[in-house]
Amino acid sequence: MVGIRKIGQIRRFLDRETTTRLMHAFISSRLDHCNSIHVALPKTLLRKLQMLQNSAARLVCQTKHRDHITPILHELHWLPVKERVKILLLTYKSLHALAPRYIDNVLTQQSLCRNLRSNSQNRLVPAKVKTISYGHRALSYAAPMLWNSLPNYIKDAQSVALFKRLLKTYLFNKAY
Structure with a gap:
């Protein structure tokens, strides 16, 4: 997503709290918008949304792509996409x-x-x-x-x- 790429370009100038707020404003809000339609999405589409959230989490915590994502999401206290249904x-x-x-x-x-x-x-x-x-x-x-x-x-x-x-x-x- 374009938002993650643009935030990634300026990440070195931001602290963690500001980056988290930007991610909530631009990424999490889009994941949560009309997320009740995610209820029975095919796993392939849910996986794409989860990968988007994972990229945002990695950018906030400045971790590498090969690092396991579960501890990162747990540390940020972010629910996985399939659990975010309102x-x-x-x-x-x-x-x-x-x-x-x-x-x-x-x-x-x-x-x-x-x-x-x-x-x-x-x-x-x-x-x-x-x-x-x-x-x-x-x-x-x-x-x-x-x-x-x-x-x-x-x-x-x-x-x-x-x-x-x-x-x-x-x-x-x-x-x-």
Whole structure:
């Protein structure tokens, strides 16, 4: 990407904190923009986005291309691209009436006619999909699948800020 190359040209004049801010402004913001469409991207496309993030991390830490990237991303506290999906935040907001109404209509909570222990787990029902290649990318399927895989203590967070913090910690520990 052009932004990484231009920042790389002036890197020797910048300290680490300034370089990190530039990377967040120009690279991470683009990776995060509309990242809910990354949910079921093919691995080849996700790999290209991950390579972009890896280049940015290497530039910030001034490491060589052959150095292993996982410790660098861990040190910078950056989530891998596949873990940066904001669809879970949208789901949380929808369940707490903080999202647009059209999203509320897509997600349905699981309700059982009998009294079971799973009733208290705050689960969602994934929509039926007709096509395997594109159906799993739909919000009505992907959001419930990701939501149901979360631990209950995250789903039961009392505020959006607490949910974000718990979710990032969970995803960070899962990734590293």
